[in-house]
Amino acid sequence: MGLKKNHVSTVKDLKATFFDLFSDHIEELVEMIRLLATDKTIDPVQIETLIFQRIVMLNDTASSVKNVVTDVSHLYSASGIKLKNNKSRVNVSSDIERMQSNNNSVGFPAESNREISTTMSPITNSSVTSNATLGTMKQVVSTTAPVASQPTTAPVISQPTTVPIISQPTTVPIISQPTTAPVISQPTTAPVISQPTTVPVVSQPTTAAPVSNNNEKKVKFVKKSSNKVKAILVTNKQYGKLRNSYASQFNLISANVGNMAVPSREKLESLMKKASSLYKEGKVSEAQALYAEISKMNKQLNKSDSKVLIKAA
Amino acid sequence: MEEKKIAELIDSSGNKMEIDVVTYLVSPDKLKHYVVYTKGEVRGENNNHVIYISRIYKENDCFRIEEISTDDEWIAVQRLLKQIANSD
Structure with a gap:
């Protein structure tokens, strides 16, 4: 337990030290930028180069600090687990036997396998980088749950890595907004809705049969004779x-x-005139033949009109 | 009020007038067809309607009108009118 406390405090001390270091450097950078803006006697190119070099150096140092903190955490975790495993050898042995059955082709003896498995498990747990053997390693760790140092190492390492990952999803609403905009603009279904205005076209055929509608073309009655109408x-x-x-x-x-077709009365009348003229001209046979034909046509076409035609003849 | 069936009547001089078609009549032998129309005229104290009857023939896209010229035909047409007008 004392080891765990030392580990935590060491990591905290390291972080505090590096924080102070970085703060000092950032303050110097700010001062250099201020000088660059105010003091015109200084060569700006030289200052900019210095600023650039300092930023690169800080960046390298920051990555080194991360590694140092990680390594320190690993170191403390490894020590803690080894200590624990000495206490819970029985529980771990079952896991080692399982690993052996899981085709550890190297063929190490059981004791050496035991040490390898226990030392590797905290590494896979702390470093988020995934290995091919991570699955099996996690199984081993899960059986060695009583290891006290694991919960403390996890938050220390996970904090710097997860923060940027969480901040990225904040772009979700930005992405969703442009997607919704075209969806709304797409409802160019207005023309589609306007198309059903063809309904009147459908209704028109129903009115085609009767002639009665005022909207339709007016029925025309044409009177060619000057006879008076009956009222x-x-x-x-x-x-x-x-x-x-x-x-x-x-x-x-x-x-x-x-049956409403115009009867050939006019035609018959014209034929009657022709036959009459033929009769007057002395062409009696031709006139009689024509009369016979007219009589036939008259009977065939309209029996009711035959009286009139005969009278006219 | 019933819907008016407006039609156009063109006389022998080419004059056009609007008429209101009241109904049609068909002879019992279905060989003669008549149009019954009005010009909206009323007469007498009872505001009796003046209706006109003419024989019609189908000619192209319009109807050709021939006036009733014989008494027999006119009597026959009045009989057709009464069948409808005096029906129960």
């Missing part, structure tokens, strides 16, 4: 009933569009 008075009730019948009557008339 009649109807009461409101009758008017309403007539109007209500529009849909059904329109469907009825739509179903008979084939």
Whole structure:
């Protein structure tokens, strides 16, 4: 236990010493920079070179200090474990036997293996650098948990290494912000939403059948004769009933569009005129043949109109 | 009020006017077709509606109108009108 206390205090003393050393050097650097800015009699290039050299030296020293602290920690840890293992030889032996069974091809005797395993375990524990044998080493350490020095060494070494690692993830929000921005800007789905304005186009075909809608092209009625139109008075009730019948009557008339074609009455009339002229010219046979043909056409096309045509003839 | 079925009537002189199609009529033999329309005119104390009836033929993209010229046809058309107007 006394060893552990000495180890901790030694490391602390080392850190304090190096802290003072670094502080002094930093103060000197600041002074040199101040001189560089104020005293124009000094050669600036020379001062800058000195500052640069001092910074490099400090950097090298800092890395050396880390190694020294680590080495000191390792040294104290190794001593502590060796001491512990002497006390708990029974527990460790089982682990050594396990390692031997794990194909330690070197074939050392059990006692030498025991020493190797115990000395290596704190190293793997303190130095974060991973070895291929780290897994097996950790197993060994876990069985030798009663080693008192291990918990104290861990925080000393982990502090300087973990701090910069933790500080890096602070960039996470910076990364997340730019990613969200394009996601928001991407909702150029507005055109996609505007496309369903084609719905009216879909609805139009439904209105194609009836001619009744005011929005549609107006139905045209063309009157070619000057004959007077027939008119009649109807009461409101009758008017309403007539109007209500529009849909059904329109469907009825739509179903008979084939029969709504303009009859060839005009054509027949023109043929009648031609036949009459032929008769007047004395071409009786030709005129009679034409009359027969007209009569046939008249019967075929429209029986109801045949009376009119015959009268006209 | 029922929706108006506005149509365009072009007379023999080429004059255009808007008419309101009331209904259509089809003869029993389905060979004759008529349009019943109004110009919005009312007559008498009871505001009776004046309706006009013309025979129609399909011609290209429009309807050709021929006026009823015989009494027989006119009687037949009135019969068709009564069937609808006086129905229960």
